[in-house]
Amino acid sequence: MNDTLTSAAHPHEAGRAAPLLEVRGLHKSFGPLHVLKGVDLVVRPGEVSFLIGPSGGGKSTLIRCVNFLETPSAGEITFDGRSLCREEGNIFHIAPERTLRAARSEMPMVFQHFNLFSHRTVLENVIEGPVMVKRQRRDEAIAIAEKLLAEVGLADKHDRYPDELSGGQKQRVAIARALAMQPKLILFDEPTSALDPELVSGILDTIRGLAERGMTLIVVSHEMGFARRLADQVHFISGGTIVESGPPERIFDAPDNPRLASFIRSILH
Amino acid sequence: MYDFFFVLIPRYFPFLLQGALVTVELSVLSMAFGLVLGLAVALGRLSGRRWLEWPLAAYVEIWRDVPLIVQLLVIYFTLPSIGILLPAFWAGVLGLSLNLAAYLSEVFRAAILSIDSGQRAAGLSIGMSRPMIYGRIVLPQALRIAVPTIGGYFIALLKDSSLVSFISVNELLRNGTIVISNTFRSMEVYMMVAIIYFAMSFVASLLVHRIEQWLTPRYLRKKRPSDRALAPQPAVMP
Numbered sequence: 001m002n003d004t005l006t007s008a009a010h011p012h013e014a015g016r017a018a019p020l021l022e023v024r025g026l027h028k029s030f031g032p033l034h035v036l037k038g039v040d041l042v043v044r045p046g047e048v049s050f051l052i053g054p055s056g057g058g059k060s061t062l063i064r065c066v067n068f069l070e071t072p073s074a075g076e077i078t079f080d081g082r083s084l085c086r087e088e089g090n091i092f093h094i095a096p097e098r099t100l101r102a103a104r105s106e107m108p109m110v111f112q113h114f115n116l117f118s119h120r121t122v123l124e125n126v127i128e129g130p131v132m133v134k135r136q137r138r139d140e141a142i143a144i145a146e147k148l149l150a151e152v153g154l155a156d157k158h159d160r161y162p163d164e165l166s167g168g169q170k171q172r173v174a175i176a177r178a179l180a181m182q183p184k185l186i187l188f189d190e191p192t193s194a195l196d197p198e199l200v201s202g203i204l205d206t207i208r209g210l211a212e213r214g215m216t217l218i219v220v221s222h223e224m225g226f227a228r229r230l231a232d233q234v235h236f237i238s239g240g241t242i243v244e245s246g247p248p249e250r251i252f253d254a255p256d257n258p259r260l261a262s263f264i265r266s267i268l269h
Numbered sequence: 270m271y272d273f274f275f276v277l278i279p280r281y282f283p284f285l286l287q288g289a290l291v292t293v294e295l296s297v298l299s300m301a302f303g304l305v306l307g308l309a310v311a312l313g314r315l316s317g318r319r320w321l322e323w324p325l326a327a328y329v330e331i332w333r334d335v336p337l338i339v340q341l342l343v344i345y346f347t348l349p350s351i352g353i354l355l356p357a358f359w360a361g362v363l364g365l366s367l368n369l370a371a372y373l374s375e376v377f378r379a380a381i382l383s384i385d386s387g388q389r390a391a392g393l394s395i396g397m398s399r400p401m402i403y404g405r406i407v408l409p410q411a412l413r414i415a416v417p418t419i420g421g422y423f424i425a426l427l428k429d430s431s432l433v434s435f436i437s438v439n440e441l442l443r444n445g446t447i448v449i450s451n452t453f454r455s456m457e458v459y460m461m462v463a464i465i466y467f468a469m470s471f472v473a474s475l476l477v478h479r480i481e482q483w484l485t486p487r488y489l490r491k492k493r494p495s496d497r498a499l500a501p502q503p504a505v506m507p
Contacts, residue, residue: 067393068393069390101396101397101398104395105395105396106396108394108395108396109391111387111390111391113387114387115385115387115388115390115391115394116391117388117392119409119410119413128395128397128405129395129396132397132401132405133395133396133397133401177395181395181396187394
């Protein structure tokens, strides 16, 4: 945890740190549908990476493969020094379920449709992971959860059920639930796409707050202005591969790939 | 009439109630076994293991496609021939449980499948194991959906258990038949039997409603139509 914070305090030095997440040659097929066709991705501690690109290009599939919500078909994923899957010769090895679970608990995901546990109150949603997965004491978990909920501006909603909250509030609970895991990395899968326009900026501010505190983030998003301001690295994914990667200035202002250029144009108009 | 109230009821009602007690015992035990077995079958069929899928699907199909009375007779008369001697009561419990489990497994399966896959994804994404996700996230929500249907099956079971009178279990209906063979008062006795069945089922349905409310979280309770009917109605402007 401390390591993450220190390295993040100097975002420009982040490029030199050992990668937190390394994806090499990742493939994913759903039956005959070949969605990811050899993706390489490196994320260093403290770095904010945005995945952008047209719908159906494989952005969501990529981050769902990173935490094994979807099982990749081939390739290598290394997270925090642990191999989650790799290829030896022609054999594709997947780490045992225990290793995958441990990795997931350190890189929780925030979903487009929030996916809060609908039979649990806000507080119970946030402490579920710490108590059940991290085996934290319940009273400790509650103390931490209360602090996190206050940070995302929901101090007065502990005992509400998800159905009693607005979309923006639900998404902030989901962020608190992710933070309660004391993660090394948070995955955001289109966190604002299901929100009413007036609620989007609140969530974006919350995400920016995380980035400023040095949290490592991978964000799938269509919010290009936000990506441009916040990202350290932007990856343009189209047709199942990362077509171009780079700092936001280069991706947005000087796109040299024609597919990227036309995507940027279509977004801006 | 005098005879009915002052002779028939005092003399035979306690005997009928004894039968009713057996009916309740049969139903509660069969329900308990049926729930456990039904849930196990549903989980087995949802586990994605093919070697489990077809035998379980066959079990559900066969037990739903043969009349309950035939199942009870087959169990009662087959088990002794393969050396298993069950008292009639337990043969009845076995028959009712197996039949009920076939139906309940479909109730559970539908309820589990109705839970949004995002709930599972969220559990996985914070590192929960699959059994943990089932136990703490999926089943509690699925159960709440299944309770009204399960309750309906329980009420049906209270009445269907009368079929075990055919395999000589002394439950309510069979005791009624015994009384009739002693008194030849079919109408009055069947009336008493009917009233007792109604009373039991009515209490059971109230109980089911209670359980349903108790399992419903606060925010949904407010929206229940029956509660809304009780709430003061806004005045209608002329």
